[in-house]
Amino acid sequence: MIELSLADVAVATGGALVDGADPTATVTAGVEYDSRAVTAGGLFVALRGESEDGHRFATAAVGAGAVAAVAEERTGVPTVLVADTLVALGRIARAVVDRLPDTTVVGVTGSSGKTSTKDMIAALTARLGDTVAPVGTLNNELGHPYTVLQADRDTRYLVLECSARGIGHVAYLCEIAPPRIGVVLNVGSAHLGEFGSVEAIATAKGELVEALPADGTAVLNADDKRVRAMAQRTRARVVLFGTAPDADVRATDVALDGAGRPSFTLHAGGESVPVQLGLYGAHQVSNALATAAAALACGMPLAEVGSALGGLRPASPRRMDVFTRSDGVTVIDDSYNANLASMTAALRTLATIGAGRRTWAVLGYMAELGRFEQTQHEQVGRLAAELGVDRVVAVEPAAAGIDQGARARAADSGWEGQSVQVPDQQAAIALLADEVRPGDVVLVKGSRYRTWHVADALRETADSALGDREAPA
Numbered sequence: 080m081i082e083l084s085l086a087d088v089a090v091a092t093g094g095a096l097v098d099g100a101d102p103t104a105t106v107t108a109g110v111e112y113d114s115r116a117v118t119a120g121g122l123f124v125a126l127r128g129e130s131e132d133g134h135r136f137a138t139a140a141v142g143a144g145a146v147a148a149v150a151e152e153r154t155g156v157p158t159v160l161v162a163d164t165l166v167a168l169g170r171i172a173r174a175v176v177d178r179l180p181d182t183t184v185v186g187v188t189g190s191s192g193k194t195s196t197k198d199m200i201a202a203l204t205a206r207l208g209d210t211v212a213p214v215g216t217l218n219n220e221l222g223h224p225y226t227v228l229q230a231d232r233d234t235r236y237l238v239l240e241c242s243a244r245g246i247g248h249v250a251y252l253c254e255i256a257p258p259r260i261g262v263v264l265n266v267g268s269a270h271l272g273e274f275g276s277v278e279a280i281a282t283a284k285g286e287l288v289e290a291l292p293a294d295g296t297a298v299l300n301a302d303d304k305r306v307r308a309m310a311q312r313t314r315a316r317v318v319l320f321g322t323a324p325d326a327d328v329r330a331t332d333v334a335l336d337g338a339g340r341p342s343f344t345l346h347a348g349g350e351s352v353p354v355q356l357g358l359y360g361a362h363q364v365s366n367a368l369a370t371a372a373a374a375l376a377c378g379m380p381l382a383e384v385g386s387a388l389g390g391l392r393p394a395s396p397r398r399m400d401v402f403t404r405s406d407g408v409t410v411i412d413d414s415y416n417a418n419l420a421s422m423t424a425a426l427r428t429l430a431t432i433g434a435g436r437r438t439w440a441v442l443g444y445m446a447e448l449g450r451f452e453q454t455q456h457e458q459v460g461r462l463a464a465e466l467g468v469d470r471v472v473a474v475e476p477a478a479a480g481i482d483q484g485a486r487a488r489a490a491d492s493g494w495e496g497q498s499v500q501v502p503d504q505q506a507a508i509a510l511l512a513d514e515v516r517p518g519d520v521v522l523v524k525g526s527r528y529r530t531w532h533v534a535d536a537l538r539e540t541a542d543s544a545l546g547d548r549e550a551p552a
Contacts (some may be wrong), residue, residue, distance in 0.1 A: 081175045081231060082107050085147055088122065088159050091174035092149065092167040100157035104146045110171060110228045111140075112221070119144030124168050125154070126221075133164070165220060169255045172224030176256050182234050184256050185373055188241040188249055188287045189264025189300075190280060191420040192366050193218065195358075196264060198394035199370040201238040203387045207377055208235030215395045216415070218242035223252045236377070243283040244273050244447075253290035260376050261287040261315070262298040262369050266305040267420040273447055281305040291315035296376040298369055301326040318376065320368040328372040330364050338401075339431040341367075345385050347375055352385035357392050359399045359411070359432070362424035367391075397534065399425075401432070404537070407517040409433075412534040413524045417445045422459045425524050430466040433520035439470045441507055441533055443525020444477035453480045460484025464494040470514075471498040474507050474530055504532040511537065 086102035089095065096102055107120035114136035117123050123140035125133035125148055137154035141147070147157040149167050161167040176184070185204070187197045194216050201212035211234050213226040218240035230237055241252045266281045288297040288309050297313045300306040301321035310317045320328040330343040341364045342355045356363055371384045379387075393400050397415035404410065409432060413425045422445065429438055440463045448455050460481040463471045465488060473482040478500070485498035501507045511533070515521060523534040 080106070080109055080228060081178050083122075083171070083174065085157075085159060087174065088147075088149070088171060091170045092159060092161045093170070094149070094159040094161040094167065096147075096158075097160045098153055098156060098158045100147050100159060104157070106146050108144075110168070110225075111145075112168070112225070114140040114143065117143045117145045121145050122171075123148045124164050124171075125150040126164050126168075127151075169220065169224045169251075172227035172255050175228055175230060176237075179230060179232070179234060179237075182230060183236050183260065183377060184258045185236060185238045185260040185262065185377075186241050186253065186256070186258035186287050186290075187239070187262045187264070187369075188243070188284050189262075189306075190267030190284070191418055191424070192264045192362065193240045193242070194395050194415075195363070195393075195398055196262065196366045196369050197238055197240045199366060199388075199391055200262070200373045201236070202391055202394065203370060203374040203379060203384065204236035204238060204377055206383070206387060207374075207379060209233045210236040210238060212238035213240065216240065216242075218252075220248075220251065224255050227256050241287055243280075243286075246279065246283050247286070249283055249286040250290065253287060257292075258287065258290060259292065259295045260298065260373055261291050261295065261313075262373055263287060263300060263306045263309055264365065264369055265300055265303045265420065267418060273449070275449070277305070281309075285309040285312045288313035288315065296373075298372040298376065300365065300369070302365065318372045320372045321365065326368075328368050328375065330368055333361070333364055335361060335431050337434070339428050343367075345371060345381070345388075347371065347381055347384075350381045352382055354385050354388050356388060357390070359401050360424055360428035361431075362428075363399075397531065399428070402538070408515055408537070409436075409520045410534065410537045411520070411522040411524075412538070413522065414443075414530045414534045415527065417443065417524050417526045417529075419445065419455045419458060422524060423462060425522055426459070426463055426466055426468065429468065429520060429522040433468075437469045437516065437519045438467075439472065439511070439515065439519060439521040440468045441472045441474060441511070441521060441523045441530060442478060442481050443474045443529030446526040456480025457484030457487065460486070460498065461488040464488035464492070464496060464498075467494070467496065469496045471496065472507055472510065473498070473500040474525060474533065475503055476500070478525070478529075504530060507533050508536040 123145040137148040141156040295315035301319035301323040329346045333343040400412040461484040482500040
């Protein structure tokens with residue numbers, strides 16, 4: 080955390096110092112919105128939530144050592160009084176970024192793959208200098224500035240994930256932490272119900288490259304026409320990645336081993352190196368190329384990029400975490416979130432890893448699809464059947480379209496697998512406990528919290544320790 084006086088905080092937020100707040104008092108520790116996390120010298124931001132109002136905890140936060148509270152009303156303890164505490168948090172973060180002229184901000188956006196790619200880029204930039212990046216998904220107007228506030232004067236790279244639920248959201252995040260490198264992975268159907276169209280999603284994602292300076296770098300997916308078109312929306316240097324022949328950072332000779340891990344030849348700047356990923360799924364090739372392009376833009380040599388990519392493993396939980404239990408059951412825990420693109424990638428990975436074995440797809444609801452909800456769930460079920468998944472389990476009534484799609488495909492093509500809808504996660508757990516056999520491969524996926532308990536029930540403590548979790552080749 081960069082030290083700020085309360086006078087600095089007041090200037091940054093447009094707030095007023097009240098209730099005895101000393102303008103010379105200095106914030107030397109973290110900025111927190113959870114009073115339980117406050118430490119001596121910290122700053123407490125009182126946010127209003129659905130179930131709790133942070134203003135109720137301002138006294139406790141100052142008692143725990145906070146220099147002051149940032150609040151929308153007087154609290155009876157030293158306070159920076161502001162109109163909107165969430166906006167104030169963003170402005171404090173911007174004040175910190177403005178004091179870090181030697182820090183390169185890398186922004187990552189896209190409909191799917193943001194968190195995995197953010198983790199991959201951060202792993203590579205950490206080889207070049209001190210790097211700050213969120214663990215997991217802190218990609219909105221709260222998590223984004225909170226991550227920024229972890230940076231200090233030693234931070235050389237700040238790798239941030241930019242999410243959007245509407246037009247202007249990415250632009251707002253870029254105001255908090257202006258990016259120098261902007262990575263756009265893809266334009267898909269995540270949050271389609273809120274945006275209304277894929278074209279609107281493309282408009283929102285492109286706000287990242289619009290925010291880049293003229294001496295910045297826009298890293299764009301050459302294989303996605305909507306992303307490629309964003310080259311016209313930026314003044315920055317454009318670097319294309321993908322398998323397209325004109326991509327600046329390109330993959331050829333893409334192959335999957337028996338465990339579903341990709342290998343390819345990486346080309347850039349007239350050089351090439353072989354890459355063998357330790358991550359699972361063909362979709363990771365695109366993520367790896369985006370990572371390579373960002374790392375090259377930061378000055379990493381291609382040979383080191385190739386070596387570093389080969390050493391990557393999942394960093395954020397519940398994202399393509401593949402492990403094999405002592406009874407030989409392989410579990411693909413991709414239960415953090417889901418949309419049509421990520422469901423498709425996960426099912427294809429299941430088909431690869433499970434070749435010659437019995438496969439299960441335990442799939443929950445995909446959120447925020449609006450009027451596209453039924454058709455996209457049915458698409459997922461149909462794809463599972465087309466790929467020959469042996470057992471499809473749709474979890475909760477909201478996921479019924481998956482079961483319906485699989486059954487419809489069976490009627491059309493004679494798919495010999497089975498599909499069932501279960502009422503909740505506990506029912507799915509009971510079904511798996513009764514019927515999963517040694518050697519089976521089980522994919523668990525759904526929108527947030529919809530299938531987490533299923534994945535945890537399949538996990539054995541002894542086999543879930545960090546280390547080499549490989550499916551049999």
